[in-house]
Structures are given as C-alpha cells and as structure tokens.
Amino acid sequence: MSVDPIELARLFLSATEPTDVLDAVARAACERTSFRRSVIMAVDPVRGLVRGRAGFGVDPAKVDAAGGPVGDYPVISKLTASAAPLVVPASEVADMVPDQCLRLFDVHGPIAVQLLHSDRLGLLGIVFCDHGPTSTLRPSAADLATLTELSEVAALAFQQALLLRRSVSLQELRERSRIAAALHDGVTQQMFAATLEVEELRAGAVLGERATVGLERLADRLGTALQQLRVALVEIAAGGVPDDRGTQDGDQAVATRIRNVLARTGAGGGPTPDLDVTGEGPEPDAVSADLLVRAVREGAANAGRHGHATQIAVHLRRGGSWWTVEIDDDGSGSAVGVQRVLSGHGNNSFGLPSLAKECARVGGRIWVSDAPRLHGLRLGVAVPLSAR
Incomplete structure (x- = not known):
C-alpha cells in the first residue's frame, strides 16, 4: 500500500530520532516503488566509517552487520557529484560496494543508490534499493524519481532530528555546568574551609596522641575528598556532548578524548600522565570508542585513588x-586483587566489573598484569573496530 506524500512528509518531519527517520525512509522506499529491499547506512565522513542503520525487506541482523571504512564504498565518491540516483549494473556492483555487503544481502542484480545529503550537515547516509536477490529487473525512471523525492525529504528530517539532539545535549551541558558551579562555590568551599580549620587545630592545640592521630586521619580524608570532588566537577562540567552521529565527544578522535581525560586527571591532582599513540587504523565506532576512553578514565582514577600512584603511562594502539x-x-595495587574485582568479587567496586561486562558484550577483552616499566599495575582493554 502506497503512502500519501503529505502524510509521508509529516511523518518524517515529526520524527525526533534519526533512527525513526531512517526506518521510515527504508519502508517508504519499498512501499512507494517496485523495489523489494532497501538498506540505509549512516555515513560519518569525519571518522571515515559507514554502518548499517535501517532496512526493509531484509534481515535486521544483516543490516547491523553491514558497514566498514568509507574507502570500501567507491559508490559514495561517485555519487557525491550528482544529486540523482545511481543505477549500478550487476556487473559493476562488486566494484562499488565491499564483498561483505554482497555476501550479506546476496546481491546479483542491479541496485539503485541515493545519498542522503544535507546542505547544513553534509553527507548523512546512503540508501541502497533493489528488486530482490534473484531479480535482474532494472529500476524504472518513476522509481528513481520517487527515490530522489524520498531522499530529499528524509535528509531534511534527518537534519532536523540531529539538530534537535544537539540542542538537547547543549541544554544538558549548560545544566551540568550550572550544577558544577554551584557545587564548586558551595560544597567545595566548605570542605576547603574545614580543611583549614583542621590544620589550625593540628598546629595550635596541645592534643593527646589519639586526638592527633584522629585529626591527621581527618585531614587526609578531607584532602582526598576535596581532590576527588574537584575532578568530578571537571567531569560534570565537561560532560560529553553527542555529535551529529551519536558519538560522545563530537568530532574528536579517541586519542584526543583520552588526552582530555589525562589532562583533567593531572589538573585534578592525580598521577602525572603520559600518552603514547601508535598505529594508523580507522576510528572505531561509538560504542568501542567509549569503552577505550572509559578504560583510561577508570584506570587513571583507580591508580590514584587506590594505588596512590604518582605516574601513569597510557599506550593506545590503533589497528585495522x-x-x-x-x-x-x-x-x-595488586594484580591478583584487581583480577578479583574484575570478576565481581573482593569488594563492592562497580566501575571495573561494569567495564569488564561491557567489553565482553561487544566481543572485546580486559586484562590486568604487572606494569613492567613503572613496576605497578597494567590495565588493558582491547575492542573490535565495530561493536555492532
């Protein structure tokens, strides 16, 4: 059953999530044409990645498994200079899309390809349509015209949904900054004043041994709490603002995000950090990227808080x-003790066991060993390029 164009435009423009827009495009591309299958992939030109986001007439698991580096999709560069859909003959499909997609979707006939492009946000995605794995039917001019119409309206709706998400994220960031400022001006100042009063008592009063030990312990706890609060306030105020395609720190690469985490660690009185980056692999997807950054944040915090470390050295290896x-x-810290924590035993820690579960969920791994050069602990995390 076909969808009324006005109703379709209203549906697209009322969508508040990019996924809703893409699902509607994939469905409409088949309902309003003779196409049997459609697949939509989101394109992130900054990170150089393509990933499956929506489909109609195909297995959703295959859509989730599709994707890879932009360079594996020559059809994108060929389409960039044209607003019209491209019909790729069966004999040329293998030259335009990676073998992985051909196997996933069992493509043997011609396919119609159309970009989702926004004047404001640039390249957003790419739509693939065909008449099924066994069909050799060539798309008609009417079907291609409909696909163009759908893509134009969908790109506007996609842009609207992305900008709405960005607006909400910026509002949340402003609210976090307000809360952080209020805590800094209130709680932090009160704790700092309490620390000074304890120091005055230690310096000026004649106290017994038990009182002296108690004040020293209180001063240490106040100092540690004040340091941790300051680090937390920086994290709250900085907070990640999702970018247009769902990543946590906008267009920043993983290495940049890790540098930011380490800079905040050093500025907050934590261990002195050092970062070494090797390899030239493409950026991982948002889930894997967040796990890498989270591992550094967790490792740095635990090194200072529990291990009383003065130095940390982070090595990031970027593979294909x-x-x-x-x-x-x-x-x-003890490697044996941390391994018990990772397994969920030994204490009430939440951070490391949660990190271990997330790594396992995406097919990655986490390990703890002795640090050969610094003679402390080593926390390691490895994740696949794509966690989907």
Whole structure:
C-alpha cells in the first residue's frame, strides 16, 4: 500500500530520532516503488566509517552487520557529484560496494543508490534499493524519481532530528555546568574551609596522641575528598556532548578524548600522565570508542585513588580490526586483587566489573598484569573496530 506524500512528509518531519527517520525512509522506499529491499547506512565522513542503520525487506541482523571504512564504498565518491540516483549494473556492483555487503544481502542484480545529503550537515547516509536477490529487473525512471523525492525529504528530517539532539545535549551541558558551579562555590568551599580549620587545630592545640592521630586521619580524608570532588566537577562540567552521529565527544578522535581525560586527571591532582599513540587504523565506532576512553578514565582514577600512584603511562594502539589501550601505573595495587574485582568479587567496586561486562558484550577483552616499566599495575582493554 502506497503512502500519501503529505502524510509521508509529516511523518518524517515529526520524527525526533534519526533512527525513526531512517526506518521510515527504508519502508517508504519499498512501499512507494517496485523495489523489494532497501538498506540505509549512516555515513560519518569525519571518522571515515559507514554502518548499517535501517532496512526493509531484509534481515535486521544483516543490516547491523553491514558497514566498514568509507574507502570500501567507491559508490559514495561517485555519487557525491550528482544529486540523482545511481543505477549500478550487476556487473559493476562488486566494484562499488565491499564483498561483505554482497555476501550479506546476496546481491546479483542491479541496485539503485541515493545519498542522503544535507546542505547544513553534509553527507548523512546512503540508501541502497533493489528488486530482490534473484531479480535482474532494472529500476524504472518513476522509481528513481520517487527515490530522489524520498531522499530529499528524509535528509531534511534527518537534519532536523540531529539538530534537535544537539540542542538537547547543549541544554544538558549548560545544566551540568550550572550544577558544577554551584557545587564548586558551595560544597567545595566548605570542605576547603574545614580543611583549614583542621590544620589550625593540628598546629595550635596541645592534643593527646589519639586526638592527633584522629585529626591527621581527618585531614587526609578531607584532602582526598576535596581532590576527588574537584575532578568530578571537571567531569560534570565537561560532560560529553553527542555529535551529529551519536558519538560522545563530537568530532574528536579517541586519542584526543583520552588526552582530555589525562589532562583533567593531572589538573585534578592525580598521577602525572603520559600518552603514547601508535598505529594508523580507522576510528572505531561509538560504542568501542567509549569503552577505550572509559578504560583510561577508570584506570587513571583507580591508580590514584587506590594505588596512590604518582605516574601513569597510557599506550593506545590503533589497528585495522582492533584497538587496544593499556594503562600502566607506579602504584601499590595488586594484580591478583584487581583480577578479583574484575570478576565481581573482593569488594563492592562497580566501575571495573561494569567495564569488564561491557567489553565482553561487544566481543572485546580486559586484562590486568604487572606494569613492567613503572613496576605497578597494567590495565588493558582491547575492542573490535565495530561493536555492532
């Protein structure tokens, strides 16, 4: 059953999530034409990645498995200079899309391809349509015209949904900054004043041994709490603002995000950080990227808080299929003890067991060993390029 154009435009423009827009485009591309199948992939030119986002007439699991580096899709560069759809003959399909997609969707006939492009946000996605794996039917001019019409309206709706998400994220960031400022001007100042009063008592009063020990312990706890609060306030105020395609820190690469985490760690009185980056692999997807950054944040915090480390050394390896990050410290932590924490035993820690579960969920791995150079602990995390 075909969809009324006005109703379709209203549906697209009322969508508040990019996924809703793409699902509607994929469905309408088949309902309003003779196409049997459609697949939509989101394109991230900054990170150089393509990933499956929506489909109609195909297995959703195959859509999720599709994607890869932009360079594997020559059809994108060929379409960039044209607003019209491109019909790729069966004999040329293998030259335009990667073998992975051909196998996933069992493509043997011609396909119609159309970009989703926004004047404001640039390249957003790409739509593939065909008449099924066994068909050799060539798309008609009417079907291509409809696909163009759908793509234009969908690109506007996609842009609207992305900008709405960005607006909400910026509002959340402003609210986090307000809360952080209020805590800094209130709680932090009160804790700092309490620290000074304890120091005055220690310096000026004649106290017994038990009182002296108690004040020293209180001063240490106040100092540690004040340091942790300051680091937390920086995190709250900085908070990640999702970019137009769902990543946590906008267009920033993983290495840049890790540098930011380490800079905040050093500025907050934590261990002195050092970062070494090797390899030239493409950026991982948002889920894998967040796990790498989270591993550094967790490792740095634990090294200072529990291991009393003064130095941490982070090594980020960028591969073509896997990315790995290792955090070494010079602290006093025990590898055996941390391994128990990772398994969910030994104490009430939440951070590391949660990180381990997330790594396992995406097919990655996490390990703990002795740090050979700094003679403390090493926390390592490896994740696949795509967690989907």
